[in-house]
Amino acid sequence: MTNLTNTWLDDNWEEIKCLSFGTADALFSTYMAVTSYEPGGVVWWKYGYDAISSVAQLFSCAPPPITAFETAFDGDSLRCQCAEVGGQLFIEYLDSTGTKVEQSESELVEAKEIKTATQSGGVATCTWESVEGLTITNSFTLSGGTQPVWYIVPTLNTACCLGAPVIPSVQPQPPPHIIPGTCTGTYQQTATLIDATIDRFGLLQNFWYVQLPNSTCTNWLSQFYYWETITGPVRYFDQTSFEGMRASPPYAPPHPHAAEPTVDQSKNNPGLSAVTYTVDVGCTYNPATGDFDKKFTYDVEPTGQGILGLARRMDALAWMINNAQLIPYTECNKCAPVLEGDWVTVRFESQENSPQGTRPLRKLFRYRSQSALDLGQKAAYWENFTWNAGAVCVQHKGAWWGTPQCWASNADEGKRVIRFAGLEAGIDPDQLGEWVISGSTDPRYGQPGTMKVATVQGLEWVTSRQGPSGLPLLTVDP
Numbered sequence: 514m515t516n517l518t519n520t521w522l523d524d525n526w527e528e529i530k531c532l533s534f535g536t537a538d539a540l541f542s543t544y545m546a547v548t549s550y551e552p553g554g555v556v557w558w559k560y561g562y563d564a565i566s567s568v569a570q571l572f573s574c575a576p577p578p579i580t581a582f583e584t585a586f587d588g589d590s591l592r593c594q595c596a597e598v599g600g601q602l603f604i605e606y607l608d609s610t611g612t613k614v615e616q617s618e619s620e621l622v623e624a625k626e627i628k629t630a631t632q633s634g635g636v637a638t639c640t641w642e643s644v645e646g647l648t649i650t651n652s653f654t655l656s657g658g659t660q661p662v663w664y665i666v667p668t669l670n671t672a673c674c675l676g677a678p679v680i681p682s683v684q685p686q687p688p689p690h691i692i693p694g695t696c697t698g699t700y701q702q703t704a705t706l707i708d709a710t711i712d713r714f715g716l717l718q719n720f721w722y723v724q725l726p727n728s729t730c731t732n733w734l735s736q737f738y739y740w741e742t743i744t745g746p747v748r749y750f751d752q753t754s755f756e757g758m759r760a761s762p763p764y765a766p767p768h769p770h771a772a773e774p775t776v777d778q779s780k781n782n783p784g785l786s787a788v789t790y791t792v793d794v795g796c797t798y799n800p801a802t803g804d805f806d807k808k809f810t811y812d813v814e815p816t817g818q819g820i821l822g823l824a825r826r827m828d829a830l831a832w833m834i835n836n837a838q839l840i841p842y843t844e845c846n847k848c849a850p851v852l853e854g855d856w857v858t859v860r861f862e863s864q865e866n867s868p869q870g871t872r873p874l875r876k877l878f879r880y881r882s883q884s885a886l887d888l889g890q891k892a893a894y895w896e897n898f899t900w901n902a903g904a905v906c907v908q909h910k911g912a913w914w915g916t917p918q919c920w921a922s923n924a925d926e927g928k929r930v931i932r933f934a935g936l937e938a939g940i941d942p943d944q945l946g947e948w949v950i951s952g953s954t955d956p957r958y959g960q961p962g963t964m965k966v967a968t969v970q971g972l973e974w975v976t977s978r979q980g981p982s983g984l985p986l987l988t989v990d991p
Contacts, residue, residue, distance in 0.1 A: 540684045591667050
């Protein structure tokens with residue numbers, strides 16, 4: 514049984530690894546990994562995205578799009594355990610259908626710090642301290658929901674408390690992957706993503722549960738777990754059940770909670786196969802072929818010496834990083850526009866609740882402007898503008914005002930939003946730069962809604978930032 518399982522794992526683990534770069538798997542991996550890895554900083558998910566992208570290069574697989582991470586984890590939005598000045602308390606969870614739900618549990622600038630958060634019998638409880646120093650307890654019935662997360666969104670232009678952890682946005686566990694085989698129906702070869710961590714090399718490694726059917730496809734032949742590592746999969750002894758998402762079996766290397774004696778030491782795979790790393794030259798993208806006309810490649814030979822193979826791959830990564838940094842100067846110097854003007858950020862909110870939740874949709878729209886309008890005039894410019902959100906992603910790139918984008922009901926609607934911004938910014942997007950139209954098959958992205966500028970304390974949520982290190986400014990009450 515063990516030899517058969519090990520042979521199957523040898524033949525399939527790299528394919529399973531590439532499956533983990535799908536959007537749903539990558540978002541779940543990043544969410545789980547942050548609980549065992551605390552990089553600090555506001556945009557914590559970028560550490561997870563970098564860790565996933567590094568592994569994708571090692572396996573010559575395509576990493577997930579960064580826009581999916583920005584959408585799922587609310588871009589640069591702050592989610593705190595402790596607010597520097599004060600903020601609004603929220604609970605986020607997955608309902609019985611696996612849909613993410615967010616619910617406000619306090620006034621706008623009332624919550625200061627979360628003290629404890631527990632769950633028992635379908636009720637999530639949070640004890641928190643208000644800005645006045647009062648201790649308050651909120652209880653929330655999940656009604657079949659799971660994975661409750663409590664967090665505070667700090668008030669505008671303030672931050673989390675120094676050293677306070679940033680709370681990740683909950684992500685649903687993706688469904689099992691079916692690995693093609695001879696069986697169909699109930700008993701098939703499946704790999705289910707259970708957990709993830711970022712190892713000491715800065716690479717994201719996943720924890721999998723595998724089920725293999727018997728030869729007659731009438732029952733399970735083998736059920737086991739394994740961690741990915743830089744030297745190959747580390748397998749656990751067969752088990753018949755898995756009680757709790759993160760309860761059993763104990764973690765394996767490289768997880769910091771690893772319990773070495775439980776690892777099946779008969780699984781030893783120090784060898785590494787040959788691989789070719791590729792750096793695409795971004796400005797040579799050819800829409801006709803759907804690929805890049807110019808690429809740089811680096812070949813790494815196979816080796817049976819794990820440490821030497823790892824060293825060769827690290828050399829390749831260093832080469833790729835260096836070449837990727839030089840591409841804008843050596844290959845794309847005519848393609849990269851110089852950014853000009855000041856950043857303008859407009860926060861939109863739908864006029865109705867999200868189709869998959871009980872709160873309005875929220876969208877951020879950013880661009881650079883060279884207009885002579887002050888911030889109050891910019892806010893007035895956007896005040897009554899509305900547009901229809903949807904499943905089509907419209908971008909404008911190759912010009913001095915950045916890469917503005919919006920998810921709209923169709924391409925023409927997205928272009929209308931960006932053209933409206935261009936009138937304020939001082940640019941005609943039809944004459945300078947180019948349009949990029951894309952979308953997503955994931956129903957969680959591109960939800961419909963009638964969008965209008967959000968307000969905070971009676972003011973339009975339009976901010977401007979002078980320079981890369983300037984503070985975001987909100988228009989003042991007239």
